[in-house]
Amino acid sequence: MKDNIMRQIEIEKMTMNCGGVDDKLDRSIKLLEWITKRKIQIIKSSKRIPDFGISPGKKSGCKVTIRDKKEITSLLKRFFAAMDNKLSKKQISENHVSFGLKEYIEIPGLEYNRDIGILGFEVDLLFSRKGRRVKLRKVKQGRYPKSQAVTIPEMTEYLKKNFNLEVGKK
Numbered sequence: 723m724k725d726n727i728m729r730q731i732e733i734e735k736m737t738m739n740c741g742g743v744d745d746k747l748d749r750s751i752k753l754l755e756w757i758t759k760r761k762i763q764i765i766k767s768s769k770r771i772p773d774f775g776i777s778p779g780k781k782s783g784c785k786v787t788i789r790d791k792k793e794i795t796s797l798l799k800r801f802f803a804a805m806d807n808k809l810s811k812k813q814i815s816e817n818h819v820s821f822g823l824k825e826y827i828e829i830p831g832l833e834y835n836r837d838i839g840i841l842g843f844e845v846d847l848l849f850s851r852k853g854r855r856v857k858l859r860k861v862k863q864g865r866y867p868k869s870q871a872v873t874i875p876e877m878t879e880y881l882k883k884n885f886n887l888e889v890g891k892k
Contacts, residue, residue: 727852728851728852728853728870729851730851730852731849731850731851731872731876731877731880732791732849732850732851732852733791733794733847733848733849734789734848734849734850734854735787735788735789735794735847735848736787736788736794736797736798736845736846736847736848737785737786737787737788737845737846737848738754738757738758738785738786738788738843738844738845738846739765739783739784739785739786739843739844739846740753740754740783740784740785740841740842740843740844741782741783742782742783743774743775743776743780743781743782744775746841747764747781747782747783747784749837749838749839749841750783750784750841750843751764751784752835752837752838753826753838753841753843754784754785754786754843756832756835756838757797757826757829757832758786758788758793758797760786760788761786762784762785762786763784763785763786763787764781764783764784765781765782765783765784765785766779766780766781766782767779767780767781767782794847795884798847798885799885800829800830800831801821801823801829801845802885802887803829803830804823804828804829804830805821805823807885807886807887807888808887808888808889808890809821809881809887809888809889809890810889810890810891811874811889811890811891814874814877814878814889815874816871816872816873816874817848817849817850817871817872818846818847818848818849819846819847819849819877819881820844820845820846820847821844821845822842822843822844822845823842823843823844823845824842825840825841825842826838826840826841826842826843827840849872849877849880850872851870851872853866853870854866854870
């Protein structure tokens with residue numbers, strides 16, 4: 723019997739972000755532009771955090787969202803190789819996976835860049851099934867049942883099958 727097309731899992735989008743203020747923010751923007759070759763969105767703070775020198779309205783981070791499936795796959799293979807193809811169970815929750823890379827120089831194919839220095843960034847993957855758009859659209863919005871959510875075991879199986887990823891218990 724064929725699998726139901728509506729139950730197939732796919733990566734909807736990948737978001738990469740990096741925080742910092744002033745000089746570190748400029749270096750973070752350069753890093754994300756260098757890795758993705760895309761335009762970067764700058765994030766402004768809504769809270770005041772004096773320890774980090776952040777006040778409301780001040781630029782405090784940057785992010786980029788990628789929706790192209792081929793580009794996501796190629797970047798993920800490199801990112802997972804930098805992490806020795808291992809992921810912790812804590813990094814996986816319903817519908818999404820989050821992990822961070824401490825230094826970009828660990829990624830295969832990237833060498834040290836003086837202008838950037840040593841920086842890391844976070845990656846967030848959003849998983850979905852067909853039909854999720856029904857819930858998100860503005861006109862004729864419909865229900866998206868809880869049973870359509872992508873569970874943790876389904877995501878781990880998808881990552882193992884497509885990226886040869888080992889999911890640990892930590």
